[in-house]
Amino acid sequence: MFADTLPSVRLKILCAGFFVLSLALSARLAYWQVLHREELLAEARAQVVQSELLAARRGAIFDRTGKLLATTVQLDSVYAIPQQIPDHAAAAATLAPVLGDTPERIRARLDSGAEWVFLRRRVPEAVSAKLKELALPGIGLEPEAKRVYPDDRAGAAALGFVNDDGVGQSGIEARYDAVLRGTPGQLVVERDPANRPLAAGLRQVTPPVDGADLVLTLDLVMQSAAERELARVTKAEKAAGGTIVTLDPDTGAILALASTPGFDPNDVAHSDPEAFRDRALSWTYEPGSTMKAITIAAALNEHAIEPSTTYEDKGFAVIGGRTLHNAEGKAYGRLDVSGILEKSANAGAVFVAQKLGADKLYRYLRDFGFGQPTGVDIAGEASGTVRPLAEWYPVDLGTAAFGQGLTVTPLQLAAAYAAIANGGMLYRPYLVQEIRGRDGSVQRMQPHPVRRVLSTETAATVREMLVNVIDRGIASAARISGYSVGGKTGTAQIASPDGRYLPDEYVSSFASLAPGRDPRFVTLVVLERPQSRLLGTLSAMSAFTGMAGDFMRYARIAPDRVP
């Protein structure tokens, strides 16, 4: 009996054991395959599926004639995987002459302990080709986007630059960064061990949307001429800085914008940070006598004076208990309004301002756009300073009349002269004239008239007076053979932080309309601390004539005078 039942019991126990085991295994299997199925799937997928960002191509920038100013290309960056390099010293010695670096510096990077390290980023094509020939173990190339400016320094102040991550840092690159940058896409793909995408595997693509292209109002030929002349006179004068702004007076479009000290946007790492400041719009100065044209325009427009109004110039004017002198104390005798501009008589400007009155002068200064940003579409614009009328002392009426006691940006002053040139309408300066989307859409910027500041008649009268300044006045050095030119020089002292003026340090400037009677260009040249001091305006006029001749030829403007 016992002998018969024992095996059966054992068998049953064994079966029960197997049953329990299989139940446990099934439960465990169900636990992983049913309850944690997604987790396992995700782990398995993670081993073969890669998700990578598809970088959007940054939009290009062109000048008004379609010449390329900025674009993005793919260049190779050199990286190293030190563990895969058998002899660090030998590799460093081989790489040093190719990369233009010292073996010690390369060796230090290889020995840094990092698993993966960049040796040099965005190398030229020749270097890349040489490295491919060498085929060193543990040294690889990875393409990276690089912003390139084919014209090097030309237009750098307006264009700005981008950082290593391709984000705009100044100028147009910063102001239109969101438009230029585009939207990155995403690629989710299964890859084999050699990192190649599996043809029949998962492949989900969200394509990137490339950035829009910009077409600027800048004209590269005019810009190059402005850069050339500014570099020439700045070097000759050993000036601390300078700027040239050229506007189309009928639209406010910026045709040229040069600033020095400049920088090469292709190599910002080796540039002086001070050079990144665009002196045309991020720097303010006291405009000096160039402001007299604004004062006289305001007084003529208000009929506070007439062109035939005269006064007796004694070389000085007394206002608010203070005596304000002409430059070098010269007395000019009887002068009409045009004569005030031709001689650049400070006392005459004070006379006109007194006729106009402080409240009206203040209102005109504001109407011409001083003391507030112009709204130009470039990052980093300063506003300048025109103190509120309530804070004016009586003498401020006199000093403001000839451009002292207030600060402006060169762009503000150029825009104000453009209003005189075009018949009295103040336009907002702008630099981008078209945004071309990748979908073929084109957004054209229209000129933006801000307000009418002068009547057409007043503007014409002031233009004629400015032409007289060149023909008969102190700015005869700005004559161009065959063309009428209108303009006004300015020499202003530089204020020190304690509120006094620095001795023998000046800002020289020249604002011009060309041709004078039917202006096509308004140009302002400003030099900071020229070596020739009070004669710095001669250099400013020299820069103007150097490029204005090119402008006229280039724009095919027929002479309006017999040469």
Place this chain on the structure above:
Amino acid sequence: MIASLSLRGASRVPRRGIAARAQATRATAARASAKRRSAATPRRRGAVRRRVSFDASARIFVLSAGVLATAFLTALLYLRFATSIAANGYDLHDLEARRDELARQNALLQLRIDRLDAPARIEAEAQRLGLVKAAHTLFLTAGPAVTLR
């Protein structure tokens, strides 16, 4: 196989027409004479049943072989296609890489053109060659429009 054919042929007899029925009668007679001939050599009763059984197993075998062959061929075709897709995928990958490289090279060449086209470079080159700017530009003024008859 022959037996199964003949069996299938016999099963179709009742469905035929009068002419066919006569032919079937002749066939029955022939089978009867054959049966008489075979009476000389005694056979077991289950002979026909075994032959039927053999036919069924053959049919299963053939069917299984067919299924296996079809499955094999399908698998073969699948593998062939999968291999082909994978190979084409790698070719596509290589072509895409080549296309991207050509586009990159093209962009760099275009950049070189733009660098050479820079006004500052051209002006410097002109000065190096001793060229001078024109002193005067002549402008022609068109006269009044004339209608020729």
